[in-house]
Amino acid sequence: MLLMFFSCEKNESIHRDAKVILDKLLFSGYTGDMIRATVTYGNSDIKKLVITKWVNGEQVPGYEINVPVNSISDSYEFEQEIEVGDEEGTLIYTFSGYSVEDTLIDASDLAISVTLTDFGRLSKFDWRLTEQTTNGENTTEEAMLDNVYRLNSDLSWEYDWGDPAGAGFDVLNQYCAWKYIGTDLKADSIYLVKFGFLSTTPTIDKYEVLRLDDTNLWIHTFMDLSWLGDPYTAETPVVEKYVAIPKSSNFTPYRGENPANYSWASCTPGNY
Incomplete structure (x- = not known):
């Protein structure tokens, strides 16, 4: 009472x-x-x-x-x-x-x-990709729209790429940890740590947080797409939009693959 x-x-x-x-x-x-x-x-x-x-x-x-x-x-x-x-x-x-x-x-x-806090907000929801813009052009493909990211409160992160047929090279990575950059209330950046196929050297993708609320997440980064030729460069701007969705048991990391096969490198969330 x-x-x-x-x-x-x-x-x-x-x-x-x-x-x-x-x-x-x-x-x-x-x-x-x-x-x-x-x-x-x-x-x-x-x-x-x-x-x-x-x-x-x-x-x-x-x-x-x-x-x-x-x-x-x-x-x-x-x-x-x-x-x-x-x-x-x-x-x-x-x-x-x-x-x-x-x-x-x-x-x-x-x-x-x-x-x-923004940290709490990021770990409270799952985040599904809804839009991608590369060098100012909309590069969103249908196969991307079932990509869901989960940022756990223990600083590990997981990736459900949806239909493996549309996942491309994503199926070759071991997904490890994330790092929160910002104040108690506001996120400035998110770092995603992963390991390439059979590599023990971590790759750290850095994203600037442009906007974050209970509905949407907008992030910005630069990618080396110079291998695609003009107009792409070693620092091609990429903006991605995600929508917040409730966490559910349907979330499946390494969907269609055996997660046990993705442990070739030692991962220590919180130490990157």
Whole structure:
């Protein structure tokens, strides 16, 4: 059951006779930040603290922390990372104190204001290619439109190229890691690390982020297409547009191939 809350000066307790006392009632942060709060027991009858998580008034299934209370300490230090997805509604953590008979004595709420970072946004969705422009000309082909990229929060990345018949040389690469360049809120660049066929030397493709929101991703890079002749050069500009799609179990890395065959190089996400 969620209780009413209101802000107090200096984040002090909700009222003087509270039995479950929080050192703060409001917290603002980014996805990936750590929430920290001190819970003090204002009644010796409290023998158990139960922490639940609520989004938009609905309890989050599977999230419940039970903390035994003893006479050794009259407080508990709460720590919880703000997860991607927490920004989708009103986020509340409820701290409920129970007696030895499992009777509710008191409860207090901690309200969290969450901002989704660009890193969180990139790892929250899968990204499907919808358009490619090379040297100012539209070079989008039908075979490209089922290309889906997944940037994982552990800094690995995966590629579902869709129909292998249209994947071309993509089927020859081992896909490894990605690197985020930017601030907490805004992405400046994305680096994609892969290994060419049987190569143990990583290839790093660097993309400037032109635009990123919950719907679209626009990236820009330069490619060496001089082998195609005029007007292409060693630094031919390429712009690609991706649309955000919900992650699904249909995503299949190395589609049509055996992923076990793509491990000829040691990959260490986070070290590039």
